[in-house]
Amino acid sequence: MASQLGDWIASAPSTLQKNLTILSPDQIEVAKMLLDIGQTHVFEHWPEPGIDDDEKKAFLDQVTRLNTSYPGGLVSYVQNARRLLSDSKAGKNPFDGFTPSVPSGEILTFGDDNFLMMEEAGIREARNAAFVLVAGGLGERLGYNGIKLALPSESTTGTCFLQRYIESILALQEASRRLVQGQSATQIPLVIMTSDDTHERTLKLLESNSYFGMIPSQVKLLKQEKVACLDDNDARLAVDPHNKYRIQTKPHGHGDVHSLLYSSGLLSVWHDAGLKWVLFFQDTNGLLFKAIPASLGVSSTKQYHVNSLAVPRKAKEAIGGITKLTHTDGRTMVINVEYNQLDPLLRATGSPDGDVNCETGYSPFPGNINQLILELDSYIEELKKTQGAIPEFVNPKYKDSSKTSFKSSTRLECMMQDYPKTLPPSARVGFTVMDTWLAYAPVKNNPEDAAKVCLFTLRDKGLLFRVLIP
Numbered sequence: 001m002a003s004q005l006g007d008w009i010a011s012a013p014s015t016l017q018k019n020l021t022i023l024s025p026d027q028i029e030v031a032k033m034l035l036d037i038g039q040t041h042v043f044e045h046w047p048e049p050g051i052d053d054d055e056k057k058a059f060l061d062q063v064t065r066l067n068t069s070y071p072g073g074l075v076s077y078v079q080n081a082r083r084l085l086s087d088s089k090a091g092k093n094p095f096d097g098f099t100p101s102v103p104s105g106e107i108l109t110f111g112d113d114n115f116l117m118m119e120e121a122g123i124r125e126a127r128n129a130a131f132v133l134v135a136g137g138l139g140e141r142l143g144y145n146g147i148k149l150a151l152p153s154e155s156t157t158g159t160c161f162l163q164r165y166i167e168s169i170l171a172l173q174e175a176s177r178r179l180v181q182g183q184s185a186t187q188i189p190l191v192i193m194t195s196d197d198t199h200e201r202t203l204k205l206l207e208s209n210s211y212f213g214m215i216p217s218q219v220k221l222l223k224q225e226k227v228a229c230l231d232d233n234d235a236r237l238a239v240d241p242h243n244k245y246r247i248q249t250k251p252h253g254h255g256d257v258h259s260l261l262y263s264s265g266l267l268s269v270w271h272d273a274g275l276k277w278v279l280f281f282q283d284t285n286g287l288l289f290k291a292i293p294a295s296l297g298v299s300s301t302k303q304y305h306v307n308s309l310a311v312p313r314k315a316k317e318a319i320g321g322i323t324k325l326t327h328t329d330g331r332t333m334v335i336n337v338e339y340n341q342l343d344p345l346l347r348a349t350g351s352p353d354g355d356v357n358c359e360t361g362y363s364p365f366p367g368n369i370n371q372l373i374l375e376l377d378s379y380i381e382e383l384k385k386t387q388g389a390i391p392e393f394v395n396p397k398y399k400d401s402s403k404t405s406f407k408s409s410t411r412l413e414c415m416m417q418d419y420p421k422t423l424p425p426s427a428r429v430g431f432t433v434m435d436t437w438l439a440y441a442p443v444k445n446n447p448e449d450a451a452k453v454c455l456f457t458l459r460d461k462g463l464l465f466r467v468l469i470p
């Protein structure tokens with residue numbers, strides 16, 4: 001057997017060697033790959049053949065799925081993880097060499113002539129748009145066990161978020177048809193990205209409500225896969241604490257939406273159907289569709305490749321700021337910079353006061369609400385280069401300052417809004433600011449934490465005189 005399968009067997013743990021006879025050639029290849037990337041420990045507890053054989057095979061099947069669902073497979077995943085974990089241990093700042101400045105964008109005032117003009121332009125364009133809802137998140141901060149899309153978006157009628165979204169898209173579809181006389185009726189496509197945590201319940205919610213009025217073929221569900229958890233700085237795969245024959249997995253983040261859309265082939269279908277825009281949005285923002293028409297109007301009027309929807313943001317407020325970053329080597333990008341990174345970055349690059357309010361009473365860096373409008377052709381061009389892979393990050397919680405061990409396993413993550421990071425300098429990346437009351441009311445935190453956030457916000461804004469919490 002050893003000469004047939006190669007020298008690697010000699011160095012394999014004896015627990016794996018003994019079990020080779022129960023594995024298929026494909027499963028043996030997967031086992032070899034794990035050894036090649038330094039994951040010997042996952043076999044160390046394997047008992048003699050005849051004990052738990054089905055579980056051992058199921059383990060290698062799971063590893064095969066983890067391998068095929070990540071661009072470049074587990075070899076790349078572990079390589080990327082080692083690099084990012086080493087940077088994190090060294091305290092490397094991802095913004096080293098970059099200077100922040102305020103990008104250009106559109107600030108809309110609800111109801112004025114410009115707003116109405118943008119809104120009409122947006123309604124006209126809506127027939128050329130596809131909507132993508134990212135709804136694979138666990139909602140851990142909310143502490144709710146169901147899917148967030150099934151939560152009521154308001155308490156008068158109890159209409160759930162998914163119904164509100166679908167009815168809004170259908171209303172936009174009808175308004176666009178009426179405005180663009182003489183054009184045939186269109187069906188605006190809706191894609192919902194789900195995960196193992198949300199897929200079945202999202203499908204059930206749609207099916208048991210006749211897709212809330214959409215034609216079933218108008219809605220496509222794309223399920224994101226989780227990624228392997230990591231136990232240490234060497235990127236050793238974490239064995240599931242509940243089943244020693246599984247790798248522990250966690251969500252990779254909403255950045256997966258770009259690679260899923262790319263691999264689904266839907267972007268080409270939309271391109272061939274003459275669509276021009278892809279609008280990304282999240283699972284619990286009941287106000288969003290009030291802001292969509294005017295924002296889409298801004299995208300089309302200004303011919304933005306990327307348009308980030310934003311709200312006014314007080315300096316240092318706990319919401320990311322849309323920022324232009326210019327590197328000493330000439331690179332530039334317009335992206336979201338988290339609030340806790342923006343202030344120190346400004347201070348380190350010639351703005352000693354950091355993030356401060358300007359004459360408007362707000363920070364000049366608009367608050368990112370993570371709803372994006374991408375122009376389809378340039379999106380397709382970019383994804384042909386990247387296959388939709390988004391720059392990742394890792395956020396381990398270290399046990400102590402030596403940064404040698406973690407409190408619990410970690411994993412690589414990626415964010416939808418980091419898409420502009422790889423764009424060429426010619427890309428037109430801007431933003432559209434709307435009033436918060438018009439555009440943004442997400443459901444993120446459980447009542448206790450929400451009350452704390454509210455207290456902090458009131459205090460920050462100088463509005464807190466006396467608040468009694470029962």
Ligand code: UTP
Nearest residue numbers: 134135136137138139140141251253254282283
């Ligand atoms: P959130 O930041 O609200 O994260 O996601 P979350 O995972 O839902 O909630 P927490 O952090 O556990 O409390 C923003 C949007 O991205 C989606 C969510 O469903 C939400 O619409 N999302 C998040 C995904 O689709 N996939 C992910 O892996 C993470």
